Amino acid sequence: MEKLRYERPLIRKLESDMPNKFGSRTEFLPKTHIDGIAVKDLINDYGSPLFVISEKNIRETYQSAKKAFTTRYPKIQFAWSYKTNYLSAVCNVFHQEGSWAEVVSGFEYDKALANGVSGKKIIFNGPDKTEDDLRKAITNDSLIHIDHLDELYTIIELADEMKQKPRVAIRVNMDTGVYPIWDRFGFNYENGQAWDALNKIMRSGKLELVGLHTHIGTFMLTAQAYGTAAYKLADLAIGIRNRYNHKIKYIDMGGGFASSNTLKGAYLPGTDTNPTFDDYAEAITSALINSDFEPGNLPLLILETGRALIDDAGYLLGSVISNKRLSDGRRNTIVDVGVNLLFTSFWYDHKITPAREFTHYVEDTVLYGPLCMNIDVIRENVSLPLMNKGDQFVIHSVGAYNLTQWMQFITLRPKVVMIGSDGKPYLIRESESIESITAYEKMPEHLKSFKL
Amino acid sequence: MKIKKNVAISDSGFIFNPDTGESFSANPIGMEMLEMLRDGMDYEEIRKNILDKYKSEKDTVEKDYNDFITMLKQYNLIENDGQKDD
Numbered sequence: 001m002e003k004l005r006y007e008r009p010l011i012r013k014l015e016s017d018m019p020n021k022f023g024s025r026t027e028f029l030p031k032t033h034i035d036g037i038a039v040k041d042l043i044n045d046y047g048s049p050l051f052v053i054s055e056k057n058i059r060e061t062y063q064s065a066k067k068a069f070t071t072r073y074p075k076i077q078f079a080w081s082y083k084t085n086y087l088s089a090v091c092n093v094f095h096q097e098g099s100w101a102e103v104v105s106g107f108e109y110d111k112a113l114a115n116g117v118s119g120k121k122i123i124f125n126g127p128d129k130t131e132d133d134l135r136k137a138i139t140n141d142s143l144i145h146i147d148h149l150d151e152l153y154t155i156i157e158l159a160d161e162m163k164q165k166p167r168v169a170i171r172v173n174m175d176t177g178v179y180p181i182w183d184r185f186g187f188n189y190e191n192g193q194a195w196d197a198l199n200k201i202m203r204s205g206k207l208e209l210v211g212l213h214t215h216i217g218t219f220m221l222t223a224q225a226y227g228t229a230a231y232k233l234a235d236l237a238i239g240i241r242n243r244y245n246h247k248i249k250y251i252d253m254g255g256g257f258a259s260s261n262t263l264k265g266a267y268l269p270g271t272d273t274n275p276t277f278d279d280y281a282e283a284i285t286s287a288l289i290n291s292d293f294e295p296g297n298l299p300l301l302i303l304e305t306g307r308a309l310i311d312d313a314g315y316l317l318g319s320v321i322s323n324k325r326l327s328d329g330r331r332n333t334i335v336d337v338g339v340n341l342l343f344t345s346f347w348y349d350h351k352i353t354p355a356r357e358f359t360h361y362v363e364d365t366v367l368y369g370p371l372c373m374n375i376d377v378i379r380e381n382v383s384l385p386l387m388n389k390g391d392q393f394v395i396h397s398v399g400a401y402n403l404t405q406w407m408q409f410i411t412l413r414p415k416v417v418m419i420g421s422d423g424k425p426y427l428i429r430e431s432e433s434i435e436s437i438t439a440y441e442k443m444p445e446h447l448k449s450f451k452l
Numbered sequence: 453m454k455i456k457k458n459v460a461i462s463d464s465g466f467i468f469n470p471d472t473g474e475s476f477s478a479n480p481i482g483m484e485m486l487e488m489l490r491d492g493m494d495y496e497e498i499r500k501n502i503l504d505k506y507k508s509e510k511d512t513v514e515k516d517y518n519d520f521i522t523m524l525k526q527y528n529l530i531e532n533d534g535q536k537d538d
Binding site: 004005007008010011013014323325359361 | 467484502506508517523529
């Protein structure tokens, strides 16, 4: 007689009268395949842990975002937010779809150029643009979004020196009804800083004011805040037209759209509660269309959303190292995915599912990473099937920020695979080796040897 | 190692401790282990029965058995007869 599949014995107390901090969801339905490729084959071929990106998902998500805006507004341009995920293969999927590049450092700027983006289609944001960065951006006729007056003065000096008219916009911060206000970047709308900067630009005569930019926050759970922001930028643009007879070419609404992830402390899953592209698009485009812009002469609307476009395309595959008990009897499971790889586990209760079939029995579990470091917690409370050492699992919606904010800490960073639209896996980033780390180190001569 | 005599164990995986009023549920292998413990089997017999029926290994069963007993103790379902654990 063939033996039955083993599952570890489980007994759990029934607590019908207690609020359950482990949440109502139980993730026992397995994620066995990603875009048709078995998770176990991916781990077998590329190792565990492993980041997997779905090209198909990126393209579909991009198209749905584009549709939400283009069905409501005549001129739309997306610019891929490099800091969200600047793996070149990922960037190029967005560029193939038509996205420009949005960068916030000289490094990202060079990466966009190296990927083949024309300088004219690079938006240069951020508070730290060096003089060299600005020279390069001016030479390439990129769109420079000014963050502070020191930068504005530097650009005016460079314009003089280089005998060029840089194309600039200012970043505007404002009260959109969502607090705290993100007022550290750019110039404030309410207190007149924005007008002060705009007057300086217009009166200098040395810069071409082409746009207005804002980025009101991150993971915004209310779409209406974007409506307020769009209204205020439109008000500035109309004011510039009236005062200087100068037309702004574009309004850049930045990013900050929420993905489907669930923020820590949220009662309901993000998939049920977070605004959709349609919600954001409706708020923004309604505000612009209802403003005093002439109907046939609306400015281009630029969107720099990153997270909402890439989060769901990313998966992190891992394996169970061990099961233990904490002193109070709670189950703890150690896995080979740590916070060094999954930075976003500090923000989200990531959805985690097993990679094979289990019974419906689940156990409330604390999920720890492999680092010898107390902060290495992937989920404080999660109901998981009875996985054993070696069992594989999938962490969902990890495409945003993890592949840029991950750290080489204690362990080395793993491979990243993209499953192409053709259904084939492509290695898009090699795993690190000890040489990748030590190659940057220098050893003083007197420290080269020792006796123990 | 014995389950307390007055602990009620139903066939459907429902366990009730009348001393505390607490209820528990168990998965099928947990139920089998509880029943074997109630029938007075020792660890060696339980391990043999489990390995005869399921695809597993001695080390895994031993680790899981000890973990299961720890939880039974934590939930006060084991007879406290002053004897040393097996």
